[in-house]
Amino acid sequence: MTTGAHLTGELRKLPAFVRRDFIVAWSYRLPFVGDWVGLALQAFMFYFVGLMVDPAKLPSFGGTPTTYMEFVAVGIAISAFLTLALGRVAIGMQQEQFAGTLESLLMTPTSPATIQLGSVVYDLIYIPIRTAVFLVVIALAFGLDFHASGLVPALVVLLVFIPFVWGLGVASAGATLTFRRGSGLVGLGSTVLVLFSGAFYPLDVLPGWVASIAELNPITIAVDGMREPLLAGTGWEGVGRAVAILVPLSAISLTLGVYAFRAALRRERRQGTLGLY
Amino acid sequence: MHVRRFRRTSASRPATLTRTSRATGASASSTSSASTPARPRTGLDQLTQAAPVVEAHDLARRFGERVALDGVSLTVDSGEIAALLGPNGAGKTTLVRVLTGLVKPDAGSARLLGVDTWECPRELRARMGLVPSGDRSLYLRISGVENLVFFGRLHGMSRREATARAWELLELVGLEDAGRLRSAFYSHGMQKRLSIARALLTEPSVLLIDEATHDLDPEGAALMRELVRGLADEGAAVVWATQRIEEIRGFADEVTLLREGKAAFQGTVSQLVALSVPRRYVLRLRNGRMSGRELEPVLREAVASRATIAAADGGDADDFLLHLEADAVLGDVLSSLTAGGVDVLGCREERSEIENAYLNLAGSGE
Numbered sequence: 001m002t003t004g005a006h007l008t009g010e011l012r013k014l015p016a017f018v019r020r021d022f023i024v025a026w027s028y029r030l031p032f033v034g035d036w037v038g039l040a041l042q043a044f045m046f047y048f049v050g051l052m053v054d055p056a057k058l059p060s061f062g063g064t065p066t067t068y069m070e071f072v073a074v075g076i077a078i079s080a081f082l083t084l085a086l087g088r089v090a091i092g093m094q095q096e097q098f099a100g101t102l103e104s105l106l107m108t109p110t111s112p113a114t115i116q117l118g119s120v121v122y123d124l125i126y127i128p129i130r131t132a133v134f135l136v137v138i139a140l141a142f143g144l145d146f147h148a149s150g151l152v153p154a155l156v157v158l159l160v161f162i163p164f165v166w167g168l169g170v171a172s173a174g175a176t177l178t179f180r181r182g183s184g185l186v187g188l189g190s191t192v193l194v195l196f197s198g199a200f201y202p203l204d205v206l207p208g209w210v211a212s213i214a215e216l217n218p219i220t221i222a223v224d225g226m227r228e229p230l231l232a233g234t235g236w237e238g239v240g241r242a243v244a245i246l247v248p249l250s251a252i253s254l255t256l257g258v259y260a261f262r263a264a265l266r267r268e269r270r271q272g273t274l275g276l277y
Numbered sequence: 278m279h280v281r282r283f284r285r286t287s288a289s290r291p292a293t294l295t296r297t298s299r300a301t302g303a304s305a306s307s308t309s310s311a312s313t314p315a316r317p318r319t320g321l322d323q324l325t326q327a328a329p330v331v332e333a334h335d336l337a338r339r340f341g342e343r344v345a346l347d348g349v350s351l352t353v354d355s356g357e358i359a360a361l362l363g364p365n366g367a368g369k370t371t372l373v374r375v376l377t378g379l380v381k382p383d384a385g386s387a388r389l390l391g392v393d394t395w396e397c398p399r400e401l402r403a404r405m406g407l408v409p410s411g412d413r414s415l416y417l418r419i420s421g422v423e424n425l426v427f428f429g430r431l432h433g434m435s436r437r438e439a440t441a442r443a444w445e446l447l448e449l450v451g452l453e454d455a456g457r458l459r460s461a462f463y464s465h466g467m468q469k470r471l472s473i474a475r476a477l478l479t480e481p482s483v484l485l486i487d488e489a490t491h492d493l494d495p496e497g498a499a500l501m502r503e504l505v506r507g508l509a510d511e512g513a514a515v516v517w518a519t520q521r522i523e524e525i526r527g528f529a530d531e532v533t534l535l536r537e538g539k540a541a542f543q544g545t546v547s548q549l550v551a552l553s554v555p556r557r558y559v560l561r562l563r564n565g566r567m568s569g570r571e572l573e574p575v576l577r578e579a580v581a582s583r584a585t586i587a588a589a590d591g592g593d594a595d596d597f598l599l600h601l602e603a604d605a606v607l608g609d610v611l612s613s614l615t616a617g618g619v620d621v622l623g624c625r626e627e628r629s630e631i632e633n634a635y636l637n638l639a640g641s642g643e
Contacts, residue, residue, distance in 0.1 A: 100413025
């Protein structure tokens with residue numbers, strides 16, 4: 001079988017994972033609805049916080065002053081995206097392990113990479129859609145002044161950011177396979193990344209040296225990369241830097257993550273502890 | 278909800294199963310239904326089908342200080358059922374897991390269809406069916422048919438093919454009425470049957486079955502053996518791990534009895550039975566109006582030093598347990614009892630021959 005045919009064959013299996021996970025998600029209707037309600041409540045909370053914030057202390061984008069709600073909306077969306085996606089990718093395989101289905105999956109003629117991707121592909125589709133819908137809904141609900149021309153460029157930033165998060169998640173999944181208890185570290189890691197990303201407050205309020213480091217945070221780059229086209233209306237011009245940085249970062253993150261995961265999987269098989277948790 | 282049991286067929290095998298000739302790749306069955314999807318073609322089809330199908334040499338595996346396997350070898354030919362017998366912790370599951378490639382042996386080698394199981398390429402996995410021990414190998418939030426369709430698609434079937442195959446297999450294992458039911462609502466036995474159906478998705482050349490009948494009622498277990506026997510008759514090599522010694526007679530072609538990770542016995546069921554030296558019998562005795570404990574002194578006097586005899590615990594008042602001494606002959610003891618005025622109404626081994634052999638070899642016999 002050629003590499004192309006093999007790849008096509010593996011990709012054809014992904015819809016099966018999507019269907020499986022959609023049925024499972026739909027079987028948990030209350031958490032499904034609760035997720036959206038929680039997101040709406042979070043938006044309301046930031047709306048009321050925003051009433052206390054002096055807009056003069058917020059950065060302007062393209063010379064256009066912004067409200068706190070406009071400023072923080074992208075931050076909420078990205079942080080929720082990061083937390084959810086990272087968490088789900090990290091525990092995707094662990095859930096298979098918990099359920100006892102991991103070994104059954106590995107007994108099929110399916111590559112471990114496909115199984116790993118398959119275990120999170122539903123989330124990788126659902127969470128960006130959720131993020132985009134969230135931005136549109138709060139823009140309409142709170143009368144936020146997003147530039148329509150910035151929606152597609154912002155979405156592109158989000159898309160090139162996905163492999164970065166995925167890579168981190170896959171590495172975390174490998175760590176979770178090895179150490180069994182890794183979700184706490186994943187949560188801590190994502191919290192630190194979001195905390196120093198300017199998602200909820202301008203980086204200017206941080207000490208200078210912390211702000212300088214935070215500028216290098218990929219989350220900062222993604223958040224700024226989405227804010228520019230949405231708030232300043234810079235269109236594609238505003239996302240060039242973010243895309244140029246995020247693409248290689250994502251490639252590195254994904255490569256290292258997949259490598260770490262494969263190493264962890266091989267170690268578990270060698271030790272015969274794949275079915276243990 | 279009424280769930281129909283496995284379908285009994287006079288041919289003892291499903292009418293919808295097809296098998297592909299290992300040598301030629303041509304269909305060898307004329308009973309195929311038109312709707313049966315073809316098994317996905319794999320690279321292994323081009324390989325020479327090595328005999329034996331399962332070949333393990335000197336397998337050793339430790340988990341920490343515990344020795345799970347110690348120099349175990351096993352060969353299984355096409356069409357053969359090899360039983361792995363042994364008590365808990367004997368190494369049966371570890372051996373099955375080594376054969377599936379899920380566990381790497383510390384030493385020795387395991388090959389299926391001529392391929393190293395640790396490398397376990399996808400072509401090999403496409404030809405293996407595994408029924409793992411325990412129930413935790415299915416997606417409980419989705420239905421039985423969705424479980425089978427999902428795994429069918431991972432075997433390369435289209436959705437349409439996988440769905441058709443799933444319903445065939447559900448019917449085969451008697452779950453067609455419960456196919457749309459979430460598998461969390463299945464009983465343990467139903468989940469096991471679903472697991473078996475999953476192992477048959479691609480009509481595997483090698484079936485590795487770990488405690489398949491553990492949760493099944495006697496009828497279900499018998500029909501499961503009938504199904505597996507049918508698959509073996511069509512050419513599949515089967516490794517059947519079990520603790521239920523009574524089920525291997527008339528079913529397994531070869532037996533490997535594992536004890537503390539070592540093969541304590543390897544051979545046919547007849548050879549295993551030949552190792553049995555029964556020394557304990559349950560006798561049904563009567564002497565006038567006496568029975569039970571009051572009869573014991575009379576019996577002891579009759580058997581003298583050739584055996585010990587006592588009323589059987591939990592049995593009828595007429596049941597006595599006879600334990601022969603090493604050199605004693607059963608016939609002589611029975612004659613002595615008769616001569617002592619005792620009516621011998623019945624005599625049977627306390628355990629079956631196969632059970633005796635098993636307990637002797639597994640180290641728990643008396």
